[in-house]
Structures are given as C-alpha cells and as structure tokens.
Amino acid sequence: MHRKIAFILTCLFIGLVSTFAQGTLITGAERTEEYLPLLKGKRVGMVINHTSILGEEQICLLDTLLQLNINVVKVFAPEHGFRGDADAGETVKDGKDSRTGTPIISLYGNNKKPTMQQMQDIDVIVFDIQDVGARFYTYISTMFYVMEACAENGKELIVLDRPNPCDYIDGPILRPAFRSFVGMLPIPILHGCTVGELARMINGEGWINKIPESCRLTVIPMIGWEHGQPYSLPIKPSPNLPNDQSIRLYASLCPFEATRISVGRGTTYPFQVLGAPDKKYGNFTFTPQSLPGFDKSPMHKERTCYGEDLRRINNVNGFTLRYFLRFYWKSGEGNSFFDRARWFDLLMGTDTVRKAILAGKSEREIRAEWKGDLLKYKDMRKKYLLY
Structure with missing residues (x-):
C-alpha cells in the first residue's frame, strides 16, 4: 500500500517538481496535475502506444492512470500496435493488454476509426502518441479519425502534447484527390506542428466536415520546448525509425x-x-x-x-x-x-x-x-x- 501511495504522489507531482528545473522538458503526459481533474469520475478511452511514457523511468501512461484509479475502459491502438512491435502495414488485432488486462481495439486495418458502438461506454479519450513531423506518418491520421469520432459522438478529446523531432515546414501540400491514410490533411510533407497544434488546426480549419460540430478538444501543452529546438526521442517511435x-x-x-x-x-x-x-x-x-x-x-x-x-x-x-x-x-x-x-x-x-x-x-x-x-x-x- 505504501509503495502504491508513493507511486501516486510521484506521478501527481512529477510535472510540478520538474517545472522548476531550468531547461527541463515536461511533456503533456507528465503534467498530470493539469489533466487528472478532467478524468476523475469519467469512463476513459486511450489512444496510446509504446511511446506514451512518463519521465526518465519511461513509465507507461496506461499503468500510471490505472494506479491512480482512473477508470480506463479501453485502449485504441494505432499502426504497429499498442506495444509498437508490429511491422509497417501489418494487421493489428483486437485483444487485451497482457500486463493490465485492458481491452485493446485496433485502429489499423479494416477499422481505422472508432465506431459508435466502441464509443458508447466512454466519456473522454486521451491521445498521447509521439509523432515525427511527417504527413505520411500514420499516427496523425489516426488522431484525425479519433477527432472525427469524438465530434460525431459528442465525446471529449484530451491531447497530451510532445515535441516534433523533425520540426520543419517543407514539401507539397496534399490535394483532395490524393487523400488517403498516409495523407488525411491538406498540409505539407513536413508540417512543422506538434500533435496538439495539428489538433487545433483540424478544429480551427473545419476539416471535420461531415458534421457541423467540431471536436470538444483540450490540449495539454508541454513546458520547456520551443519550435526549432532539437529533440532526441527516448524510445523509437516505430520499428524502422531506430534513431x-x-x-x-x-x-x-x-x-x-x-x-x-x-x-x-x-x-x-x-x-x-x-x-x-x-x-x-x-x-x-x-x-x-x-x-x-x-x-x-x-x-x-x-x-x-x-x-x-x-x-x-x-x-x-x-x-x-x-x-x-x-x-x-x-x-x-x-x-x-x-x-x-x-x-x-x-x-x-x-x-x-x-x-x-x-x-x-x-x-x-x-x-x-x-x-x-x-x-x-x-x-x-x-x-x-x-x-
């Protein structure tokens, strides 16, 4: 019991304590004091993978929220799966997380967007995945579909922001005739945004165009990072981007x-x-x-x-x-x-x-x-x- 209390206190104050360390990056996921009040008493879905970690100890965000008694109902997994070990293009199957028993629903393959049925038993979705700044990296396509599903079903979305490690703006803008899962948005190949900024852009530009309502969005920003600042990922974001x-x-x-x-x-x-x-x-x-x-x-x-x-x-x-x-x-x-x-x-x-x-x-x-x-x-x- 004492170990569990210590773990909870560590997670609650990791962001607050780190804030005072000059030059220290604090990701959105580490700012637990900002988003835990938004999750208490709610049924939570998570769009996460192996990059959804906190601190130097690389604690899994799912494990953290469960330890904090957050009611995580299910995890939606993107390309490469929840643990990030599936090959590019490989079908990711539904199942359960072997460590926590949490149901996992694949958002890669035939089902790229949460269905109405899959959204019924949740109130809010937490999105926390490390992007690499390229339009055809499919994690941001998954985020777009999740935003669309949240808008259609009246659910909240909380995006926990992370740095863009390839923070440039370059390449042709996507044309509507060439929209696909490797390019959902009318942005350049290198978009120069974090996932939080992209989510704000999707809402602000009205790109969720099937319904009049935008996604009920909250972005938990980082502390200690600015555009143009180099960032070395602590964990490879997918199998074939090792460094x-x-x-x-x-x-x-x-x-x-x-x-x-x-x-x-x-x-x-x-x-x-x-x-x-x-x-x-x-x-x-x-x-x-x-x-x-x-x-x-x-x-x-x-x-x-x-x-x-x-x-x-x-x-x-x-x-x-x-x-x-x-x-x-x-x-x-x-x-x-x-x-x-x-x-x-x-x-x-x-x-x-x-x-x-x-x-x-x-x-x-x-x-x-x-x-x-x-x-x-x-x-x-x-x-x-x-x-």
Missing part, C-alpha cells in the same frame, strides 16, 4: 517505398541506407534479412543491395528530393522506376512531383511549384501555434 538520423531522413527517403529501391528495411539501420540488387547504384552494400523488431519480410530479402550509406551524413535538414532524383537518373528506367506510381503520388499528396521528375525537371524547379502554397500554409499555421 535520430533515421527520423531526420525519413521524410526524404519514404518516397522510395513506391520503387524497388530498398531504404534498409531488414537491417539495423533502416531509413539510413539506399540500394537495390544492381551495382549501378553504388559501392556500398547491405543485405536485408528477416529481423524481428524491425522488419520480418523486407524487400530484397537475402539479396545483396548496392547503393549509398547515409548514416553519417551531416546537415540533414527538412525534406529533399536529391536522393530520389539521384537514384532515378542512375536507374535509367524512366517511368518504370515508379514501381507503384499511385503510391508515390499518395505519399507526395499530388501527382505533380512525379510528372515533373519524368519531365526532367531539377529539384529547384520542382520546389518552385509548391512555394506559393507553402507560404499560405505557413501563414495559416501561425494561428494554432502553442510554442
């Missing part, structure tokens, strides 16, 4: 997933190398393997890939097409380089980038095509900033 370099390169390398060029899935350095089983792509070699915890069925499995090693390159800032254009020209394949052209367009949020590449345009020329839209987005974004 800071992979996160920095992710937005620029993800478009390769619409080609036959490997981004290093099946190695311990995914999204840090590029290659294919052809020596024309470079002298660096790697061989994708089945790696639990990374990728069990990678492209070019057991085949030697030739290409480039990007693990130690510096000045990886924002989004660039330089790597893609370099491999495109090395391939000599023209249109067939785009193994899945539609997928490339969905990742880009437009077909203009692919068409410009096929037309032989340079990166500078391609970037000029989205410059005007990007300026409008930056101006709109200012209304929703918290930091």
Whole structure:
C-alpha cells in the first residue's frame, strides 16, 4: 500500500517538481496535475502506444492512470500496435493488454476509426502518441479519425502534447484527390506542428466536415520546448525509425517505398541506407534479412543491395528530393522506376512531383511549384501555434 501511495504522489507531482528545473522538458503526459481533474469520475478511452511514457523511468501512461484509479475502459491502438512491435502495414488485432488486462481495439486495418458502438461506454479519450513531423506518418491520421469520432459522438478529446523531432515546414501540400491514410490533411510533407497544434488546426480549419460540430478538444501543452529546438526521442517511435538520423531522413527517403529501391528495411539501420540488387547504384552494400523488431519480410530479402550509406551524413535538414532524383537518373528506367506510381503520388499528396521528375525537371524547379502554397500554409499555421 505504501509503495502504491508513493507511486501516486510521484506521478501527481512529477510535472510540478520538474517545472522548476531550468531547461527541463515536461511533456503533456507528465503534467498530470493539469489533466487528472478532467478524468476523475469519467469512463476513459486511450489512444496510446509504446511511446506514451512518463519521465526518465519511461513509465507507461496506461499503468500510471490505472494506479491512480482512473477508470480506463479501453485502449485504441494505432499502426504497429499498442506495444509498437508490429511491422509497417501489418494487421493489428483486437485483444487485451497482457500486463493490465485492458481491452485493446485496433485502429489499423479494416477499422481505422472508432465506431459508435466502441464509443458508447466512454466519456473522454486521451491521445498521447509521439509523432515525427511527417504527413505520411500514420499516427496523425489516426488522431484525425479519433477527432472525427469524438465530434460525431459528442465525446471529449484530451491531447497530451510532445515535441516534433523533425520540426520543419517543407514539401507539397496534399490535394483532395490524393487523400488517403498516409495523407488525411491538406498540409505539407513536413508540417512543422506538434500533435496538439495539428489538433487545433483540424478544429480551427473545419476539416471535420461531415458534421457541423467540431471536436470538444483540450490540449495539454508541454513546458520547456520551443519550435526549432532539437529533440532526441527516448524510445523509437516505430520499428524502422531506430534513431535520430533515421527520423531526420525519413521524410526524404519514404518516397522510395513506391520503387524497388530498398531504404534498409531488414537491417539495423533502416531509413539510413539506399540500394537495390544492381551495382549501378553504388559501392556500398547491405543485405536485408528477416529481423524481428524491425522488419520480418523486407524487400530484397537475402539479396545483396548496392547503393549509398547515409548514416553519417551531416546537415540533414527538412525534406529533399536529391536522393530520389539521384537514384532515378542512375536507374535509367524512366517511368518504370515508379514501381507503384499511385503510391508515390499518395505519399507526395499530388501527382505533380512525379510528372515533373519524368519531365526532367531539377529539384529547384520542382520546389518552385509548391512555394506559393507553402507560404499560405505557413501563414495559416501561425494561428494554432502553442510554442
């Protein structure tokens, strides 16, 4: 009993005590004194995963709330599952958390949005997931669907904010014809927002357009972080983003997933190398393997890939097409380089980038095509900033 009381007191005051430590980041999840009063006496649903942690001890938010006698009815799990160990695109099944017995409902696969039935026995949803700042990283698509479900069912949503580790604004704005789960919102590839700011933008811009009501939203902001401030994640946000370099390169390398060029899935350095089983792509070699915890069925499995090693390159800032254009020209394949052209367009949020590449345009020329839209987005974004 004494240990439980000590644990509760630690959780309650972790934010308050840390506030006085200069330069210390306090995430929204750690500011328990701000949101526990909003949860007391209510039936709580949670949209969380393995990144939903508190403090240096990396205490799971679910465990914390249960210890504090919060009535957590269920957990909604995004892509990669509640514990974050499912491969990209792998079906995540419903079940129960083995540690707490809490029911888990998948929001990846056939059911990407909480249903009316799934929302009936809850009053409020807590969203706490670490984003990486890229439009096609699907955690923010899950947040959009959860906001829509909350608006439709008259439920409250509390977003516990976390830093953006790739805090840039760059890339084309998504067009409506290219809306998909890897791009739900009319924002650039690198959106320059935290999840809390994105939630405010979704509400403020009226993007929940199926109903007249917006989501009943509360954002618990961070303390000790500002835009442009570097942030190193304490835990990898998904199986194939294991370190800071992979996160920095992710937005620029993800478009390769619409080609036959490997981004290093099946190695311990995914999204840090590029290659294919052809020596024309470079002298660096790697061989994708089945790696639990990374990728069990990678492209070019057991085949030697030739290409480039990007693990130690510096000045990886924002989004660039330089790597893609370099491999495109090395391939000599023209249109067939785009193994899945539609997928490339969905990742880009437009077909203009692919068409410009096929037309032989340079990166500078391609970037000029989205410059005007990007300026409008930056101006709109200012209304929703918290930091």
